[in-house]
Amino acid sequence: MNETAPITLENRLRQSPLPKLEIRMLLQAAGGYSRTELITRSSDILSPEILQRLHNFEQRRLAGEPMAYILGEREFYGRIFQVNPSVLIPRPETEHLLEAAIERLPQGGTAWDLGTGSGALAVSLALERPDAEVYASDISPQALVTAQANAHRLGANIHFSCGSWFDTDRPSEKPFDILVSNPPYIEQHDPHLNQGDLRFEPQTALTDFSDGLSHIRTLAQGAPKYLKSQGWLLLEHGYDQGSAVREILIQQGFTQTATLPDLAGCDRVTLGRWEGE
Incomplete structure (x- = not known):
C-alpha cells in the first residue's frame, strides 16, 4: 500500500x-x-x-473474516478470551448454558465441559465457582492449546483432556454432578453454514454433518455412566431443537427435563436430571 x-x-x-x-x-x-x-x-x-x-x-x-479472529479475542461473561480459527467464537447465547450450570452445581461439586473449544464455558465456570472441580475436554488438540492458554491467563484451575466426547484421556473416573456441552448442532445442509462468520469457523465444531442431533444423542446416551445420582446434563442447541432434545433425554431416562430460552425467547438450553439406577 x-x-x-x-x-x-x-x-x-x-x-x-x-x-x-x-x-x-x-x-x-x-x-x-x-x-x-x-x-x-x-x-x-x-x-x-x-x-x-x-x-x-x-x-x-x-x-468477511470475523472481527474476533482478526483481533484474536472475544468477550464472554465479562472476561476476554483468546480465539483463533481452531475454535468457535464464544457467543452470548452460551452464557445461558453457563448460568444454568452455575445454578445446578452443588457446593464443592464436579463439572465436565465436553467439547470445550476456547474454554470459555469451563474457565468461566471455574472462576465463578472456585469451590468446584472443573474438567474440560475436546477432540481438537489445537482447541485444547487455546483453552489451556485462556485458563492459564485468567487463573482458572481446570483438568484438561483430549478425546471425542466420553472417550478421552480424562485423569479422573469419578462421577460428576454436572455434564455440560455446546456440541455441533447445525444440520449439514443448513444455509447458515455458508453465511457470515460461520464460513470461517471450524465446521466440525458447528455441524455433525447429519441431522444436527447425532452428537446430542451420543451425549445423552453416555452421560448416565458419568453422572452422580441427581446429577444434571445440560446441552446448548439450535432455536428449533428444544422439543427434539427433550425427547432424546426422556428416552434415555432423564427426568425434570426442561428447555430454557435465550434473551430472544428462542429455545437454547435443554437439561435433564439423572435419578440414578
Whole structure:
C-alpha cells in the first residue's frame, strides 16, 4: 500500500469503508490506541507500519473474516478470551448454558465441559465457582492449546483432556454432578453454514454433518455412566431443537427435563436430571 501524504488518525477513520465501530476497533489493535486516544490524539500522523497493519486488518474484514479472529479475542461473561480459527467464537447465547450450570452445581461439586473449544464455558465456570472441580475436554488438540492458554491467563484451575466426547484421556473416573456441552448442532445442509462468520469457523465444531442431533444423542446416551445420582446434563442447541432434545433425554431416562430460552425467547438450553439406577 502506497501512502504519498501524511495521514492522520482522524482522516484514516473517515476513509474506511467499514462501519465506524469496526474500524475503530481495528485501529486500536493496529496502533495500540485506547478508545479515549482515538479522540484525544485524532491529529496524530500514523506511521507506515500502523497503516500497513490497519490495511491488512481492513482487507481481512472486508473479505468477511470475523472481527474476533482478526483481533484474536472475544468477550464472554465479562472476561476476554483468546480465539483463533481452531475454535468457535464464544457467543452470548452460551452464557445461558453457563448460568444454568452455575445454578445446578452443588457446593464443592464436579463439572465436565465436553467439547470445550476456547474454554470459555469451563474457565468461566471455574472462576465463578472456585469451590468446584472443573474438567474440560475436546477432540481438537489445537482447541485444547487455546483453552489451556485462556485458563492459564485468567487463573482458572481446570483438568484438561483430549478425546471425542466420553472417550478421552480424562485423569479422573469419578462421577460428576454436572455434564455440560455446546456440541455441533447445525444440520449439514443448513444455509447458515455458508453465511457470515460461520464460513470461517471450524465446521466440525458447528455441524455433525447429519441431522444436527447425532452428537446430542451420543451425549445423552453416555452421560448416565458419568453422572452422580441427581446429577444434571445440560446441552446448548439450535432455536428449533428444544422439543427434539427433550425427547432424546426422556428416552434415555432423564427426568425434570426442561428447555430454557435465550434473551430472544428462542429455545437454547435443554437439561435433564439423572435419578440414578
